[in-house]
Amino acid sequence: xxxxxxxxxxxxxxxxxxxxxxxxxxxxxxxxxxxxxxxxxxxxxxxxxxxxxxxxxxxxxxxxxxxxxxxxxxxxxxxxxxxxxxxxxxxxxxxxxxxxxxxxxxxxxxxxxxxxxxxxxxxxxxxxxxxxxxxxxxxxxxxxxxxxxxxxxxxxxxxxxxxxxxxxxxxxxxxxxxxxxxxxxxxxxxxxxxxxxxxxxxxxxxxxxxxxxxxxxxxxxxxxxxxxxxxxxxxxxxxxxxxxxxxxxxxxxxxxxxxxxxxxxxxxxxxxxxxxxxxxxxxxxxxxxxxxxxxxxxxxxxxxxxxxxxxxxxxxxxxxxxxxxxxxxxxxxxxxxxxxxxxxxxxxxxxxxxxxxxxxxxxxxxxxxxxxxxxxxxxxxxxxxxxxxxxxxxxxxxxxxxxxxxxxxxxxxxxxxxxxxxxxxxxxxxxxxxxxxxxxxxxxxxxxxxxxxxxxxxxxxxxxxxxxxxxxxxxxxxxxxxxxxxxxxxxxxxxxxxxxxxxxxxxxxxxxxxxxxxxxxxxxxxxxxxxxxxxxxxxxxxxxxxxxxxxxxxxxxxxxxxxxxxxxxxxxxxxxxxxxxxxxxxxxxxxxxxxxxxxxxxxxxxxxxxxxx
Numbered sequence: 001x002x003x004x005x006x007x008x009x010x011x012x013x014x015x016x017x018x019x020x021x022x023x024x025x026x027x028x029x030x031x032x033x034x035x036x037x038x039x040x041x042x043x044x045x046x047x048x049x050x051x052x053x054x055x056x057x058x059x060x061x062x063x064x065x066x067x068x069x070x071x072x073x074x075x076x077x078x079x080x081x082x083x084x085x086x087x088x089x090x091x092x093x094x095x096x097x098x099x100x101x102x103x104x105x106x107x108x109x110x111x112x113x114x115x116x117x118x119x120x121x122x123x124x125x126x127x128x129x130x131x132x133x134x135x136x137x138x139x140x141x142x143x144x145x146x147x148x149x150x151x152x153x154x155x156x157x158x159x160x161x162x163x164x165x166x167x168x169x170x171x172x173x174x175x176x177x178x179x180x181x182x183x184x185x186x187x188x189x190x191x192x193x194x195x196x197x198x199x200x201x202x203x204x205x206x207x208x209x210x211x212x213x214x215x216x217x218x219x220x221x222x223x224x225x226x227x228x229x230x231x232x233x234x235x236x237x238x239x240x241x242x243x244x245x246x247x248x249x250x251x252x253x254x255x256x257x258x259x260x261x262x263x264x265x266x267x268x269x270x271x272x273x274x275x276x277x278x279x280x281x282x283x284x285x286x287x288x289x290x291x292x293x294x295x296x297x298x299x300x301x302x303x304x305x306x307x308x309x310x311x312x313x314x315x316x317x318x319x320x321x322x323x324x325x326x327x328x329x330x331x332x333x334x335x336x337x338x339x340x341x342x343x344x345x346x347x348x349x350x351x352x353x354x355x356x357x358x359x360x361x362x363x364x365x366x367x368x369x370x371x372x373x374x375x376x377x378x379x380x381x382x383x384x385x386x387x388x389x390x391x392x393x394x395x396x397x398x399x400x401x402x403x404x405x406x407x408x409x410x411x412x413x414x415x416x417x418x419x420x421x422x423x424x425x426x427x428x429x430x431x432x433x434x435x436x437x438x439x440x441x442x443x444x445x446x447x448x449x450x451x452x453x454x455x456x457x458x459x460x461x462x463x464x465x466x467x468x469x470x471x472x473x474x475x476x477x478x479x480x481x482x483x484x485x486x487x488x489x490x491x492x493x494x495x496x497x498x499x500x501x502x503x504x505x506x507x508x509x510x511x512x513x514x515x516x517x518x519x520x521x522x523x524x525x526x527x528x529x530x531x532x533x534x535x536x537x538x539x540x541x542x543x544x545x546x547x548x549x550x551x552x553x554x555x556x557x558x559x560x561x562x563x564x565x566x567x568x569x570x571x572x573x574x575x576x577x578x579x580x581x582x583x584x585x586x587x588x589x590x591x592x593x594x595x596x597x598x599x600x601x602x603x604x605x606x607x608x609x610x611x612x613x
Contacts, residue, residue, distance in 0.1 A: 041159075042163070051083070051303065057075050112332070120137075129377050148332070186272055189272060190313050212251075281301075347418070363530075367425070376409075385584050407580055413425060414444075445528035462525050465525030466525050488514055
């Protein structure tokens with residue numbers, strides 16, 4: 001019992017926060033919607049009350065002499081006119097509520113998504129390595145966003161129903177206090193049942209979350225452009241459709257079973273609550289026959305008892321839905337309150353970090369890795385082991401090694417997407433953790449191997465490299481020219497205003513190499529001191545690659561640069577080459593020095609060179 005009361009208290013505590021959220025999203029619609037909900041509570045009792053006087057007026061008109069009947073008829077006509085006005089008012093209120101509901105729900109859904117996106121922007125990359133976090137995010141984004149408008153609509157409706165119910169029960173109590181109590185007592189099982197099934201639905205939907213993510217992934221594979229080539233060549237459609245069908249049938253079976261049980265209980269409980277109405281009708285009829293109450297009173301008690309019964313059942317059911325929605329809202333609010341340090345591997349700020357600390361321009365001492373070791377959160381494998389090296393200001397460093405050697409991980413640590421488990425990384429003699437993160441990130445311009453293809457305009461794709469200068473066409477054009485993409489852009493239908501990708505009808509798709517040049521332009525757009533290029537020419541043909549690297553010194557002038565590449569024609573021009581193997585530095589030096597050592601670098605370089613002979 002204490003646990004149930006605790007859950008009810010927690011459920012109720014979510015309501016003020018949900019209302020505040022709704023208010024911030026749409027204050028005007030929220031106020032109007034609540035007001036009209038309250039007004040609607042008094043319409044039905046007034047209609048029933050007027051019906052009593054209309055019936056009594058008709059009976060009186062029948063019983064009186066012919067000379068005074070016209071007086072009663074005028075009174076009846078006035079009452080019917082008032083009834084008509086109430087009907088019109090009821091229809092108007094319903095229409096206004098409908099009109100208000102759409103913009104209110106839409107604004108609240110968008111505002112809630114905005115809150116979720118703002119929260120995501122504050123979370124470190126380590127969160128996105130956690131399947132538990134993805135489940136939590138799914139609960140917040142899908143179910144909770146859908147249910148926030150339902151929650152407050154449900155509560156507004158619940159308050160309206162309660163006001164109407166109280167009015168109706170007072171009217172029924174005038175017949176007999178036991179009539180009112182019978183309606184209440186015989187309807188209580190509805191509250192228990194709706195709370196029980198609300199929790200069952202909540203548990204079921206939580207249980208299905210991971211499988212629904214799998215179903216969504218299958219939907220993406222089966223309906224998007226990129227996987228089509230492989231899906232067709234390997235004949236995967238039947239296999240994946242069969243997996244989707246299995247999941248779908250499981251969802252249908254589980255939902256149907258619970259829904260069937262809920263409907264069976266609803267029918268049984270409706271029968272129970274109807275007994276109270278039948279008893280009240282019989283009692284009112286007996287008193288009318290005994291002339292203890294008027295015919296209008298009997299009609300009033302008939303209507304109020306039935307409406308009270310249906311209202312209290314509706315209130316209890318709404319309470320169950322309220323409880324169910326609140327359980328989902330608990331996940332949304334838990335997500336919005338998520339501690340940024342809640343998972344292993346989040347960035348830890350130094351006690352000396354200050355918003356006023358700035359990186360020198362130009363760099364004075366460069367970058368130093370000092371005995372850096374790292375493993376990804378939730379894993380046991382050490383990806384980098386005691387890595388130490390230095391990069392002088394303006395120096396170009398290339399990092400080479402086999403796949404999985406730790407090259408891209410090293411870049412993630414340098415740009416402070418993660419912190420090392422041991423050792424430290426310094427920029428101009430200061431630990432990266434002592435700089436404000438925004439200030440630190442502004443020093444780096446990065447093109448990752450898995451760069452993003454934004455399905456926006458060319459202007460946006462390049463301008464995103466320096467978000468504050470998205471409209472600076474002179475700078476955007478210069479970045480495109482540096483990356484070697486300007487000539488291709490000028491041939492596009494709207495040039496820099498051309499939409500890229502196939503998401504929108506007017507979108508123009510590019511080849512892999514052309515997309516990579518756009519990403520390079522985005523990197524050159526940024527006013528950063530350190531340029532990091534992870535496989536910057538992987539998708540370029542030999543001619544385009546040669547064109548870029550012939551001008552490499554010009555493109556990186558005044559910048560410290562780090563290049564990760566498997567192409568030794570690219571890395572040989574670097575001032576310093578670092579060879580990684582199994583997370584350790586095994587060689588470093590210039591191209592000529594490493595060739596002279598006749599070690600791992602020489603073997604890798606020779607093997608690649610032989611393929612071009």
